[in-house]
C-alpha cells in the first residue's frame with residue numbers, strides 16, 4: 001500500500017508527460033507489440049484520428065486493445081480499426097462530455113480536468129434535460145481514485161430506480177422524434193460517462209507521470225430488490241456491455257460489488273469458477289463484510305464514510 005501523492009497542491013508544475021518511459025512495466029514481448037501497433041496505425045498516417053493523435057492517449061489506447069487481445073498485434077489492430085471506424089461514424093470524438101456543472105465528478109482538481117479538455121464546449125440541448133432528470137433516479141458518479149491512481153466510479157445501484165430511468169429515456173427519445181430509442185438514450189448517457197472516465201485516466205497519467213488507463217467500479221447493492229430486474233433496463237444494459245467490450249476494452253481494473261443480497265453471492269460462488277480467470281479476478285462480489293477489501297484498494301480519505309472510509313464530499317459523495 002503506497003502513500004498517495006494526491007491531491008494536487010496548488011501551483012504545482014504541469015510539465016508535459018514523457019511517454020518514452022511508459023513501457024517500463026511491460027514485458028519485452030509486450031514492448032515489441034506496442035511498437036508494432038504504432039507502426040501499423042501511425043507510421044503512414046498523414047492525419048491521425050483524434051482518438052490516437054496525442055501520444056499519451058495513444059499509449060493508453062494501445063495498451064487497452066492489446067491487453068484485450070492478449071498482445072496479439074493482428075487481432076488488437078483489427079479491433080482498434082473497428083473502434084476507430086465506430087468513433088468516426090458516431091462523431092464521438094467531438095462529443096462534449098464535460099458537463100458545465102461538474103456534478104458527475106467528485107474530488108478531482110477541476111482546473112486540471114478542464115485544462116486537458118480539448119473538445120467543444122457542451123451546447124445545452126435536450127440531453128441535458130434527460131441528464132438532469134436521470135440524476136434524480138440514478139445515483140452514480142466518478143469519485144476520486146484508488147491507491148494505484150485509477151479513477152473510481154461509484155454507483156448506488158440499490159437505491160437507483162431502473163423503471164424511472166427507462167421512463168425518462170423513453171420520454172427523451174419521444175421528444176427527439178427521429179426514431180431514437182430509449183436504449184440509445186441510455187447508451188448515450190453511458191458514453192458520456194465512459195468518455196469522461198477515459199479523460200480522467202489521462203488527467204491521472206499526466207499527474208503521476210506513468211500510465212493510468214483503467215477504472216475501478218464500486219456497485220453498492222444496498223436496498224436492492226428483485227424489482228430491479230426490470231426487462232427494459234436489462235436489455236439496455238446488455239447493449240451497453242456489448243458496446244464496451246468492442247469499443248472500451250480492458251477499462252476495468254477492479255469491480256467491487258458490495259452489500260450483495262445472499263442470493264447474488266450464492267449465484268456468484270456457483271458461477272465464478274467457470275468464468276475466464278482474468279475477468280473473475282477483477283470482480284469481487286461481497287455481502288456486508290467488504291470494508292477490508294475496499295480499504296486495501298482505496299485509501300480511507302478517498303472512500304465515502306458510508307462505505308467504511310472517511311470521505312464526506314460537500315453535497316454527498318454520490319449525489
Ligand SMILES: [Zn+2]
Nearest residue numbers: 311312313317
Ligand atoms: Zn467523497
